[in-house]
Amino acid sequence: SSPPPPPPPPSLPNLLCPSMHGYYWMFELSPHWSQLEDDEAKDRFDVDVSVTNPEKVGDGMNAYMAYKVSTRTSLTMFRCKTFSVRRRFSDFLGLYEKLSVKQSLHGCIIPLPPEKSVVGMTKVKVGTDDPSSVEFVERRRAALERYLQRIVSHPSLLQDPDVREFLERDDLPRAVNTQTLSGAGFLKMINKASDAVNKMTLKMNESDTWFDDKFQEVESEEQQLRKLHAVVDSLVTHRKELCGNTAVFAKSMAMLGNSEDNTALSRALSQLAEVEDKMEQLHQEQAASDFFIFAELLADYVRLLGAVRGCFDQRMRAWQRWQEAQSTLQKKREAEAKLLWANKPEKLQQAKEEITEWESKVTQYERDFDRIGMMVRKEVLRFEVLFVSMHSELCFCFKFQLIKFWEAFLPEAKAIS
Amino acid sequence: INVNKFRSVSVDLNNDASLLIDIPDALCERDKVKFTVHTKTTLSAFQKPEFSVPRQHEDFIWLHDTLVETEDYAGLIIPPAPPKPDFESPREKMHKLGEGEATMTKEEYTKMKQELEAEYLAVFKKTVQVHEVFLQRLSSHPNLSKDRNFQIFLEYDQDLSVRRKNVKEMFGGFFKIVAKSADEVLISGTKEVDEFFEQEKTFLLDYYSKIKDSTIKAEKMTRSHKNIADDYIHISATLNSLSVDDSTKVEGRVASDQELKLTELLRYYMRDIQAAKDLLYRRARALADYENSNKALDKARLKSKDIPQAEEHQQQCLQKFDKLSDSGKKELTIFKGRRVVAFRKNLVEMAELEIKHAKVRNISKTSEGQVE
Numbered sequence: 178s179s180p181p182p183p184p185p186p187p188s189l190p191n192l193l194c195p196s197m198h199g200y201y202w203m204f205e206l207s208p209h210w211s212q213l214e215d216d217e218a219k220d221r222f223d224v225d226v227s228v229t230n231p232e233k234v235g236d237g238m239n240a241y242m243a244y245k246v247s248t249r250t251s252l253t254m255f256r257c258k259t260f261s262v263r264r265r266f267s268d269f270l271g272l273y274e275k276l277s278v279k280q281s282l283h284g285c286i287i288p289l290p291p292e293k294s295v296v297g298m299t300k301v302k303v304g305t306d307d308p309s310s311v312e313f314v315e316r317r318r319a320a321l322e323r324y325l326q327r328i329v330s331h332p333s334l335l336q337d338p339d340v341r342e343f344l345e346r347d348d349l350p351r352a353v354n355t356q357t358l359s360g361a362g363f364l365k366m367i368n369k370a371s372d373a374v375n376k377m378t379l380k381m382n383e384s385d386t387w388f389d390d391k392f393q394e395v396e397s398e399e400q401q402l403r404k405l406h407a408v409v410d411s412l413v414t415h416r417k418e419l420c421g422n423t424a425v426f427a428k429s430m431a432m433l434g435n436s437e438d439n440t441a442l443s444r445a446l447s448q449l450a451e452v453e454d455k456m457e458q459l460h461q462e463q464a465a466s467d468f469f470i471f472a473e474l475l476a477d478y479v480r481l482l483g484a485v486r487g488c489f490d491q492r493m494r495a496w497q498r499w500q501e502a503q504s505t506l507q508k509k510r511e512a513e514a515k516l517l518w519a520n521k522p523e524k525l526q527q528a529k530e531e532i533t534e535w536e537s538k539v540t541q542y543e544r545d546f547d548r549i550g551m552m553v554r555k556e557v558l559r560f561e562v563l564f565v566s567m568h569s570e571l572c573f574c575f576k577f578q579l580i581k582f583w584e585a586f587l588p589e590a591k592a593i594s
Numbered sequence: 595i596n597v598n599k600f601r602s603v604s605v606d607l608n609n610d611a612s613l614l615i616d617i618p619d620a621l622c623e624r625d626k627v628k629f630t631v632h633t634k635t636t637l638s639a640f641q642k643p644e645f646s647v648p649r650q651h652e653d654f655i656w657l658h659d660t661l662v663e664t665e666d667y668a669g670l671i672i673p674p675a676p677p678k679p680d681f682e683s684p685r686e687k688m689h690k691l692g693e694g695e696a697t698m699t700k701e702e703y704t705k706m707k708q709e710l711e712a713e714y715l716a717v718f719k720k721t722v723q724v725h726e727v728f729l730q731r732l733s734s735h736p737n738l739s740k741d742r743n744f745q746i747f748l749e750y751d752q753d754l755s756v757r758r759k760n761v762k763e764m765f766g767g768f769f770k771i772v773a774k775s776a777d778e779v780l781i782s783g784t785k786e787v788d789e790f791f792e793q794e795k796t797f798l799l800d801y802y803s804k805i806k807d808s809t810i811k812a813e814k815m816t817r818s819h820k821n822i823a824d825d826y827i828h829i830s831a832t833l834n835s836l837s838v839d840d841s842t843k844v845e846g847r848v849a850s851d852q853e854l855k856l857t858e859l860l861r862y863y864m865r866d867i868q869a870a871k872d873l874l875y876r877r878a879r880a881l882a883d884y885e886n887s888n889k890a891l892d893k894a895r896l897k898s899k900d901i902p903q904a905e906e907h908q909q910q911c912l913q914k915f916d917k918l919s920d921s922g923k924k925e926l927t928i929f930k931g932r933r934v935v936a937f938r939k940n941l942v943e944m945a946e947l948e949i950k951h952a953k954v955r956n957i958s959k960t961s962e963g964q965v966e
Contacts, residue, residue: 398836405832412825419818426811433804438797439934445941568836 223251224329226344228322231314234265241265242314244321248344256345268349269321275339276328327481388550391557392489398564399482420457427453478564485560488553495549499542506535612636613733615748617726622718627651627679629725633748639740640749649747651678653754654725657747661738668876668914669921670738671929673731674865679721684714702831709827720858788919794926795874802867809864812857855944863937870929877918884911 230245247261328334329344343349427450434446513528612635619630632646658675661667687710695703729748732738747754887908894904 401832401836405829405836408825408828408832412822412829415818415821415825419815419822422811422815422818426808426815429804429808429811433801433808436797436801436804439930442934442938445938449941568833572833 224335225249226322226325226329228318228325231318241267242317244318246325246344254341260345262345262347262349264343264349266317266321267351268343269324271349271351272328272339272343276334276337388489388492388553392486395482395485395489395557399486402478402482423453423457427451427457481560481563485557488556492546492549492553495542495546499539499546502535502539502542506532506539509535610734613739615726615729615733617722617729620718620722627718627721629722631729631748639745645749645751647748647751649754651676651721651725653747654728656754657732657743658728660743661732661741662872664741667738667741668880669873669918669925670735671869671873671925672738673728673735674862674869676721676724676728677865679717681714681717684710684717687713699831699835701834702828705827705831706824709824724862790923790926791874791877791919798867798871798874802864802871805860805864805867809857809860812860816857859937859940859944863933866929866933870926873922873925877915877922880911880915880918884908884915887911 226246226248228244228246231242232244234241234243243263243265245261246264247259248255249259251258328340334340430446430450430453434443434450437443437446509528509532513525513532516525516528614634616632617629618632621628621630627650629649629651630646631649632644633640634644636643654676658672661672687706691703691706691710698706732741732744738744887904887910891901891904891908894901
């Protein structure tokens with residue numbers, strides 16, 4: 178018999194409540210929660226989204242998974258108070274693409290959607306019903322839900338008509354060009370761009386030390402989280418090994434119990450074998466849930482950090498644009514000066530027009546830069562709050578795992594004595 | 595290092611006041627362990643009522659080997675020799691720690707260092723205890739406790755290494771010459787007339803292979819467990835390095851005592867069974883000798899040559915064989931009873947320890963106000 182599929186996150190601890198703030202373990206007892214509530218009080222919007230009911234649509238390689246996206250809201254900008262639509266994965270990617278094109282000029286941190294997975298999806302399409310593809314769909318469902326929750330908890334994104342359309346509209350036009358814009362692809366783009374930008378030597382004014390410091394912080398946090406992700410992967414491997422070794426050991430103990438001719442001892446050994454067997458099952462479940470919860474959590478946050486970095490990147494580019502405009506303006510002015518000497522009235526007129534054009538561009542870009550700077554500041558502060566809760570979620574999750582790890586041994590002891 | 599006692603495999607061995615032995619103290623110098631063997635006795639065979647001597651692991655092995663090679667004890671089960679102190683695992687860890695120091699955070703390093711020290715201490719405690727049990731089993735055996743070499747071991751306040759070399763030359767390692775692999779063949783090949791020995795043979799051979807198998811698999815399981823514990827340490831250290839304040843510190847230590855204990859238990863009884871098998875082996879050899887002497891006697895009768903020598907040789911072999919069988923039967927019966935009681939007692943003790951641990955964890959868990 179195949180092992181049972183891992184439980185979906187809601188059933189793990191009983192106090193789960195998919196919060197509209199995008200923090201999906203909402204434990205009343207978590208010490209940071211009340212602090213968070215105060216800080217975010219002004220950001221609270223009455224929108225709650227959930228992603229449920231994954232269903233396979235179609236057959237063969239054209240098949241896809243459709244999810245039910247349900248919204249509950251009290252905001253008047255929506256048509257109704259509760260409604261739901263069906264969406265597929267490429268729809269989520271399409272939404273991201275639209276948002277990133279628009280919001281990138283504003284220095285907004287846009288949450289990244291989950292990555293495309295060809296292997297995972299192929300398994301689902303081909304229709305193998307094995308536990309790993311069930312697990313895959315479940316993970317994706319959860320990741321998509323978190324993605325939407327982050328979007329709607331962001332005040333300016335919520336106002337975006339594309340977001341509303343995504344949530345409300347019954348038949349959404351198929352998104353194309355979603356190939357390159359899966360999370361990993363975007364992350365790669367960001368990384369490349371960051372490298373290029375870092376190579377330039379920039380002299381910025383002193384208010385920028387704030388940005389510099391924050392950027393360093395974000396980078397080091399991302400590194401730590403990546404490291405954590407690697408160790409968690411190793412943990413999962415070791416857990417799987419433990420499962421295998423425990424199973425083999427249990428069988429061996431059972432045989433030993435059979436060989437033992439003294440009945441009392443034989444019984445004790447057989448009991449031990451049974452208990453070890455049960456522990457193997459427990460280990461298996463825990464290995465599955467470890468991966469599902471903790472690693473997904475981490476991967477998500479690494480992606481989020483990547484988005485924050487991209488944000489800094491946008492600001493850098495805005496600065497670049499402004500600087501380049503300034504230098505172009507300078508060149509135009511020099512050209513004008515030359516023409517004054519050369520005495521060519523028609524060209525002079527054109528030059529004056531160009532100068533005016535570029536003067537306004539410079540003003541515009543400077544304003545853009547300042548505006549983006551302000552937005553980035555706000556986003557980073559908001560993100561920092563998010564990060565604190567992220568961290569306590571991770572810690573709580575981890576503590577919980579440890580507790581379960583300990584508890585696994587208790588039945589063994591009781592059985593023997 | 596002063597060693598706190600924690601009994602794992604002994605069953606009330608040290609309660610005969612006429613000869614009490616323990617190892618209260620031990621020193622570790624660069625992987626060489628010096629045990630302090632302490633004796634309290636009312637027997638007149640000893641010069642003083644209470645005394646202590648320093649001994650090394652090699653001295654214990656010498657004692658074990660001399661006992662094994664003493665013909666008079668061929669019909670007895672000699673307690674298994676204590677294994678050599680094995681600091682391989684903590685040494686490896688220390689090496690890894692040294693290499694990885696540059697890449698680890700300060701907290702990770704401290705944690706791993708603590709783990710390393712704990713493991714070192716555990717190996718140390720284990721080896722002291724295993725040596726102690728060996729001596730106590732000797733002292734509680736009616737015949738072996740009276741052995742002269744045993745008394746020398748306990749009493750002689752000079753270095754034993756000189757005596758060790760002499761003894762090796764004297765005995766020449768007679769029983770050890772034959773390869774151990776011949777063991778099984780010889781035992782299973784000999785035709786058995788005695789019902790008791792037939793049963794014992796079948797049981798012991800089968801049980802030995804099963805317990806050996808279990809021990810190996812338990813060791814694998816323990817290793818996996820240790821890997822996971824290490825992972826948890828890394829994770830908790832990294833999480834803590836990310837934290838903004840101290841209230842979110844996470845406990846990374848996951849003790850794997852439970853499985854370690856079980857593995858140790860199995861290993862000990864595996865060696866114990868081997869000692870019983872050794873007895874069977876010696877008896878089988880004696881039987882083979884007897885059969886050969888019979889054949890030799892027949893040949894001598896045919897040739898009408900050297901008949902009295904052949905007869906005497908045959909008588910000797912028969913006597914030896916009978917003596918071995920008698921004492922062997924007694925030993926194996928006692929062994930059975932003792933082993934079962936000890937094994938079960940230790941399993942129960944192990945279980946109770948786990949329950950106690952679990953209760954402590956539960957208390958600390960609920961005090962943090964978390965989900966039950």
